[in-house]
Amino acid sequence: xxxxxxxxxxxxxxxxxxxxxxxxxxxxxxxxxxxxxxxxxxxxxxxxxxxxxxxxxxxxxxxxxxxxxxxxxxxxxxxxxxxxxxxxxxxxxxxxxxxxxxxxxxxxxxxxxxxxxxxxxxxxxxxxxxxxxxxxxxxxxxxxxxxxxxxxxxxxxxxxxxxxxxxxxxxxxxxxxxxxxxxxxxxxxxxxxxxxxxxxxxxxxxxxxxxxxxxxxxxxxxx
Amino acid sequence: xxxxxxxxxxxxxxxxxxxxxxxxxxxxxxxxxxxxxxxxxxxxxxxxxxxxxxxxxxxxxxxxxxxxxxxxxxxxxxxxxxxxxxxxxxxxxxxxxxxxxxxxxxxxxxxxxxxxxxxxxxxxxxxxxxxxxxxxxxxxxxxxxxxxxxxxxxxxxxxxxxxxxxxxxxxxxxxxxxxxxxxxxxxxxxxxxxxxxxxxxxxxxxxxxxxxxxxxxxxxxxxxxxxxxxxxxxxxxxxxxxxxxxxxxxxxxxxxxxxxxxxxxxxxxxxxxxxxxxxxxxxxxxxxxxxxxxxxxxxxxxxxxxxxxxxxxxxxxxxxxxxxxxxxxxxxxxxxxxxxxxxxxxxxxxxxxxxxxxxx
Numbered sequence: 015x016x017x018x019x020x021x022x023x024x025x026x027x028x029x030x031x032x033x034x035x036x037x038x039x040x041x042x043x044x045x046x047x048x049x050x051x052x053x054x055x056x057x058x059x060x061x062x063x064x065x066x067x068x069x070x071x072x073x074x075x076x077x078x079x080x081x082x083x084x085x086x087x088x089x090x091x092x093x094x095x096x097x098x099x100x101x102x103x104x105x106x107x108x109x110x111x112x113x114x115x116x117x118x119x120x121x122x123x124x125x126x127x128x129x130x131x132x133x134x135x136x137x138x139x140x141x142x143x144x145x146x147x148x149x150x151x152x153x154x155x156x157x158x159x160x161x162x163x164x165x166x167x168x169x170x171x172x173x174x175x176x177x178x179x180x181x182x183x184x185x186x187x188x189x190x191x192x193x194x195x196x197x198x199x200x201x202x203x204x205x206x207x208x209x210x211x212x213x214x215x216x217x218x219x220x221x222x223x224x225x226x227x228x229x230x231x232x233x234x235x236x237x
Numbered sequence: 238x239x240x241x242x243x244x245x246x247x248x249x250x251x252x253x254x255x256x257x258x259x260x261x262x263x264x265x266x267x268x269x270x271x272x273x274x275x276x277x278x279x280x281x282x283x284x285x286x287x288x289x290x291x292x293x294x295x296x297x298x299x300x301x302x303x304x305x306x307x308x309x310x311x312x313x314x315x316x317x318x319x320x321x322x323x324x325x326x327x328x329x330x331x332x333x334x335x336x337x338x339x340x341x342x343x344x345x346x347x348x349x350x351x352x353x354x355x356x357x358x359x360x361x362x363x364x365x366x367x368x369x370x371x372x373x374x375x376x377x378x379x380x381x382x383x384x385x386x387x388x389x390x391x392x393x394x395x396x397x398x399x400x401x402x403x404x405x406x407x408x409x410x411x412x413x414x415x416x417x418x419x420x421x422x423x424x425x426x427x428x429x430x431x432x433x434x435x436x437x438x439x440x441x442x443x444x445x446x447x448x449x450x451x452x453x454x455x456x457x458x459x460x461x462x463x464x465x466x467x468x469x470x471x472x473x474x475x476x477x478x479x480x481x482x483x484x485x486x487x488x489x490x491x492x493x494x495x496x497x498x499x500x501x502x503x504x505x506x507x508x509x510x511x512x513x514x515x516x517x518x519x520x521x522x523x524x525x526x527x528x529x530x531x532x533x534x535x536x537x538x539x540x541x542x543x544x545x546x547x548x549x550x551x552x553x554x555x556x557x558x559x560x561x562x563x564x565x566x567x568x569x570x571x572x573x574x575x576x577x578x579x580x581x582x583x584x585x586x587x588x589x590x591x592x593x594x595x596x597x
Contacts, residue, residue, distance in 0.1 A: 132321075132323070132325050133325060133327065135288050135312065135319075136319065136321065136325040136327075137313075137327075137338075138288075138311075138312040138313045139286065139288075139312055139313075139315075139317050139318070139319040139385075139388075140313075140318075140338065140339045140342055140384070140385075140388045141313050141314075141316060141339075141342035141343065141344070141388055142313055142338075142342055143311075143313050144313075146313075146342070147313075150338065151327065151329075154329040155327075155328070155329055
């Protein structure tokens, strides 16, 4: 397989796995943030939003420290799987999850908040337990927000660079994602290949964002 | 169910507003919580249902504890059918979906109205497939009531639940709802600004004023109290609409053995029970039936009591009509001239009676 081909497949795989795992992790977090009266809420919100403002290299640096085989987490992973977390796909997934967290949690949270207490207490009076309310009311009313969150997370993961470089390095087929491959091409002065990748990413992002805005216009939100 | 009560003694704080509520509401029939705007009617309903924080005290339904101190039973296990004024239909479901949402979560062993009964009562057949967004305000309120009934609640709570219905629809619906509640022994709490709604639905009234509850009383007493200072209080009499006379635009209503004819009841289905408000000054009495009089409704009653209205020229006559009480307000001198004696049979001349206490 060509180097570009394997970079595309790796990048898509990373984006898919990251989005999927972030749905599982981000949904409860977003729900907690949307409904809690806990005093710690602003702190947790700030931590969630941190990847938006921090340079990716900062996140990458700390992850490198945390995940390397001599640190407890990295060591545990090596004993569990025989592989290191750093410079591996698993490490990239962990890094991407942290890096893309706000893109999943924030749209979900605001969409959950829009469901409103009125609807929830009505469902409760009809005999729906908290979990039942979440699946029968909150999720169906948050379809648009969930789609937005998923798409943004996916595309944002595709485009990440700094964190990947720090944690994953540049190993073809293992950690060389599209943006790394692009960097590689430019470093080697292969501008034709660089152009193809860059234009491809621009087009893809444009398409996906148009899709998001289209969804926001077309899909019924909250009544 | 008749011996069970909803027992409460609670305080609730909402901003500067403080609710101090105490009472025992019988779990049979309908109890209207009545008071001016801002008196705390909705706050009381929400506190009883367990929807608000900052409530403490005791709430018990029968022997089931709903709240004790700050510990509360979760709302979803209480089985209350709440109908809110703003309907709160689920917008991701159509009308049938909203009903099904409630029906699916109803306790399997709890008796209650069936789906066809609900659809029939609220005339929902034509709406079932519609999106809730396309409904008018009145239609939304009908669906919201249907949804609450479909959850087969142990207690129905109606908070201004009929405010968007037009008078004709409401006049048709209320007797039917009343009959359905009776048939399924489903108790209800009711808040409304409409006296006619209270007249048609309620058995009891619980007054509330400035966040404090008063004494529970029969709705007749409450109506009498409503304007006890006014020159013309009214009483509530239960009857049944027996037939319409379309050509004369009159409807025949049975009050016990007696029959009277009244205008303005054409919206009410034949056979439906209804309650009439009769102002005391719209009732005159005579010793015999009278000919040559414009008042057509002349029915025999038994004089139960004579009571002076203090500080006025009037006295009130309590008239027994097959167990119900009719009141006539006449002057004391007329009573003396007629030489009335309690226990004797008289003819009550009823000039008008209506569903609504307001005088045109």
